[in-house]
Amino acid sequence: GMRIVSARKGVAIPIIAIVTAGLPGKVRAEEPTRLDPIVVTATREERKASEQASSVSVVTREEIELKNPAVAGDVLRGIPGVDVQRTGSPGNRENIKIRGGMAAHTLVMIDGFPVNSPTLGSFDIGSLPVDGFERVEVVRGAQSALYGSGAIGGVVNFIPRKGEEGRQFGLGVSGGSFGTVMGNAFAQGAGKGINLRLGTGAWRSDGIQKNDDVSLVSFLGTGGAAVGSRSRLHAIVLSTDQEKGIPIDFGNPMDANHRLNRRGFMSGARWETAVSPSVTVSASGMIFEESFREKDPADPGEAFPFVFDDTTKTQKTDFRLEVRFAPGPVSTTYIGVEHEKDRATDAFKSSFGDTSFASSTYNNSVFVQEEFRPWKHTGISLGFRLDSNSEAGTQLNPKVAAYREFGDGVMRVRAAVGRGFRVPTISEKMDVFVGNKALSPEVAVSYEVGSDIAFAGKRGKLSGTFFYQDFRGLIQFDASVPGPLGFGQLRNKGRAFSRGVEAEAWFLFTQRVEGGLSYTLSDTWDRQTGKSIIGIPGNRVMATLLITPAPSFQARLDCQVEGEQEDAPLNGTATRRPGYTRVDVYAKYRWRIDGSMVREVALTGKIQNLLDRKYQERIEFPAPGINFLIGAELKI
Numbered sequence: 001g002m003r004i005v006s007a008r009k010g011v012a013i014p015i016i017a018i019v020t021a022g023l024p025g026k027v028r029a030e031e032p033t034r035l036d037p038i039v040v041t042a043t044r045e046e047r048k049a050s051e052q053a054s055s056v057s058v059v060t061r062e063e064i065e066l067k068n069p070a071v072a073g074d075v076l077r078g079i080p081g082v083d084v085q086r087t088g089s090p091g092n093r094e095n096i097k098i099r100g101g102m103a104a105h106t107l108v109m110i111d112g113f114p115v116n117s118p119t120l121g122s123f124d125i126g127s128l129p130v131d132g133f134e135r136v137e138v139v140r141g142a143q144s145a146l147y148g149s150g151a152i153g154g155v156v157n158f159i160p161r162k163g164e165e166g167r168q169f170g171l172g173v174s175g176g177s178f179g180t181v182m183g184n185a186f187a188q189g190a191g192k193g194i195n196l197r198l199g200t201g202a203w204r205s206d207g208i209q210k211n212d213d214v215s216l217v218s219f220l221g222t223g224g225a226a227v228g229s230r231s232r233l234h235a236i237v238l239s240t241d242q243e244k245g246i247p248i249d250f251g252n253p254m255d256a257n258h259r260l261n262r263r264g265f266m267s268g269a270r271w272e273t274a275v276s277p278s279v280t281v282s283a284s285g286m287i288f289e290e291s292f293r294e295k296d297p298a299d300p301g302e303a304f305p306f307v308f309d310d311t312t313k314t315q316k317t318d319f320r321l322e323v324r325f326a327p328g329p330v331s332t333t334y335i336g337v338e339h340e341k342d343r344a345t346d347a348f349k350s351s352f353g354d355t356s357f358a359s360s361t362y363n364n365s366v367f368v369q370e371e372f373r374p375w376k377h378t379g380i381s382l383g384f385r386l387d388s389n390s391e392a393g394t395q396l397n398p399k400v401a402a403y404r405e406f407g408d409g410v411m412r413v414r415a416a417v418g419r420g421f422r423v424p425t426i427s428e429k430m431d432v433f434v435g436n437k438a439l440s441p442e443v444a445v446s447y448e449v450g451s452d453i454a455f456a457g458k459r460g461k462l463s464g465t466f467f468y469q470d471f472r473g474l475i476q477f478d479a480s481v482p483g484p485l486g487f488g489q490l491r492n493k494g495r496a497f498s499r500g501v502e503a504e505a506w507f508l509f510t511q512r513v514e515g516g517l518s519y520t521l522s523d524t525w526d527r528q529t530g531k532s533i534i535g536i537p538g539n540r541v542m543a544t545l546l547i548t549p550a551p552s553f554q555a556r557l558d559c560q561v562e563g564e565q566e567d568a569p570l571n572g573t574a575t576r577r578p579g580y581t582r583v584d585v586y587a588k589y590r591w592r593i594d595g596s597m598v599r600e601v602a603l604t605g606k607i608q609n610l611l612d613r614k615y616q617e618r619i620e621f622p623a624p625g626i627n628f629l630i631g632a633e634l635k636i
Contacts, residue, residue: 041109041137041157043371043381044146044322044334053381053401053414054143055081055448055465055502059136061161066556066586068174068604068631070182070203071216072125072136072158077560078542080502080518081140081154081467085535086126088621089178089207091214091244094126098140099467100498100524100536101153101444104422107143109157111222111236113268113286116150118314118342118361119427127242127262131184132199132220134161140502141467142420142446145383145399148338148365149392152420152444153469160222160236163188163195174604174631178624179206182631193226208624211245211256231273238266248621249296251306253571258296265289280324288316308350315343334369344426355432361423362390377405381416392423392441409458415449428475428490434483436490444471450502460507468499476528495527498536516544532566535618537579539563555587567619580615584608600635 036048037058049056057079069075073094076084083097095103104121107114116123130136136158143151167189175181184201204215217240224234246258268286275281292312298305322336345358367385374380384398399418405411424439450465474494483489500522508514520540524533532538541561548554560582567577590602605628612626 037135039137039139040112040159041155042139042143044369045324045332045371047371050405050409050412050452051379051403053379053403054416055140055414055450055467057082057138057140059138061134064130064133064136066554066588066604068182068586068588068606068629069130070180070205072128072130075130075136076125076138076156078518078544078558079138080463080465080504080520081500082138082520083536083540084125085617086621086623087618088209088248089205089212089214089624091126091205091207091216091242092212092246092621093124095122096125096156097535098138098153099446099469099500100496100522100533101469101471104150104425105152105420105442105444107147107149107151107155109147109155110238110266111160111268112157112270112284113236113266113288114147114150114316114318114340115266115288116316117290117425118316118344119312119346119425121150121422121425121428124262127216127240127264128158129201129203129216129218129240130158131201132161132186132197132218133158135159140465141416141448142397142399142418142444142469144387144395144397144420145385145418146367146369148340148367148385148387148397149363149389149395149421149423149441152422152442152446152471160220161188161197161199162222162224163190163197165190168599168635170633170635172604172631172633174629176629177627178208180204180627180629182629194224196223197221207245207247208622209247210254211247211258214242214244216240216242230275231271233269233271235269236267238264240264246294246296248570250570251304252299252302253620255296256299259294261293263291278325278327280326281322282324283319283321285319286317290314306351308348310346310348312344312346314345315341317341330373332371334367334371336367338365338367339363340365342426346427346430348432357426357430357432359426359430360390361426363423364388377409379403387421389423389441391429392421395421395441397421410454412452413449414451417445417447420444420446424475431484431490433485434477434488434490436483439475439490440473440492442471442473442475442492442494444469456507461505463502463504465502466500467502469497471496471498474528493528496525496533498522498524498533512548514546516542516546518542534566534568537563537565539579552591553587553589555585558584558586560584569619572620574619577616577619580613581611582608582613582615583610585610598634598636600633602633603631604633605630 036050039049040046042052042054059075070090073084081099086094096106098106108123140154143155169187171185173183182203186199188197198221200219202217206213219239221237242262244260249255266288270284272282294310318340320338326332340363343360347356365387369383372380381401387395397419401416403414422442429437446469448467452463473492476494478491479488481489503519506516524536526533543559545557563579565577586606588604592600607628609626
């Protein structure tokens, strides 16, 4: 078998020299192209990204494979308007924030199923591997008209890979800095209306400081089958098991024994039937369960330890029925109903006493989405959704969006306005220390206007968007009221806004060299604190150079520059996190062999933080210095 020798310290490996060493074999050319990808998340209908009125970005399968990521956050950096910040090394808590909103304002979906936590309100992508996903779709702006609670800032949808024609098996092994070892394997196939893909992976790392180790084991399976001539069934199963040390926590910047165990299991199915050429009916359902066990014994010599053992279990179920009516190319209408249930239990044992709670929330909704194409190169989206929540009452969320193309796709203008909301989480209502059962939903109104321009014979593209979001009723801690234990309580007292500019450019210099640049300007204001919103940098730039010197070899250079931001320290007094610059290099060399049992052999490599800069994505949580990962992949 393959052996990978790992290193404890980050060392710059000459990856380019390693992967460009040629071996004999017939290679099939693969040109670097920037296609117009198909997107389904923005409208529930498969359409090209250029036919969307909302701001949409897509991370492709090719980008995921080139970066060889450990977890999801590694592939989401550099997207305009999107902040992905990690509390330290890979595997630590990592959330997605869009256009100045909080992590709980981003709805995360896997294969179209919502997975935000009933207790946290957000989803920790630091526990989600992405090697089994086909693409990631990011839709910015309020999307509650389609998806309900949590979609205030936008939606991120991880869409899994499906089995491809024929049969194929593969495995990969890689290793590198900080004792990092990764391995994955898959089996897939398709034929006669049936497809199946099964994949598993494992990853471990020692981290960058004491008690910073992580291990993650995952399984992802998808399958589909035609049932008769008009129906189709699709299913997905995802399982993750993570064990993690927590080296920094409140009151202890060097915790030696704080541990977290997390397990997640999701299963879902979707049935679709074409009743007639113009009417399609689909029904879907899923269940997503998570369990957390967090323990923090007293550290040796700790003067005032806060010892606790916390077990949290959550369950999210979702059932949806929708009808698609498309009598012609001008109009497509979606009408649907959805039922969601969140349940959580928590047992908290500590040196200050024991507490527990168990609670559930229910949400029933009806939604209508109209995709109207009255003229060629013109699109209008109209939608609304009515939600009835057991804890938050009734919410009506509309959205209107439109686009218009000029000059045979050379220029496009677009605009959108919508309302979003977020129901208070079970923990925000039930927490024995600061919870408040009288909390109301958070609300935001989102506006955007933008333009996309193709130039140089469509070899280049420029995009720009101005956005404004007005947040009301934000749930924040209020120390002026007694609360359950006499020292404060969560209340709907926050008011904030976020405005800014998203810009993106991409240019094909030659058939072998492409370059891109993205920029986000964020101007935020929290009226409660009188400062910028915490965790949102004022400026962020990502420059990318993609080189394909030979059909079998591809290399990528990313330079990320991020400005300073307001932050909330756990133990210190500083509230401004400095800006930083980070440079990453990725490379992949592949041999595709015809007429052999071995279809492809590939070498992969990456160096992250090439300049070995000391920086923090969140204050008090140091990020890794220069580090590398090299690996090999085999497909048969």
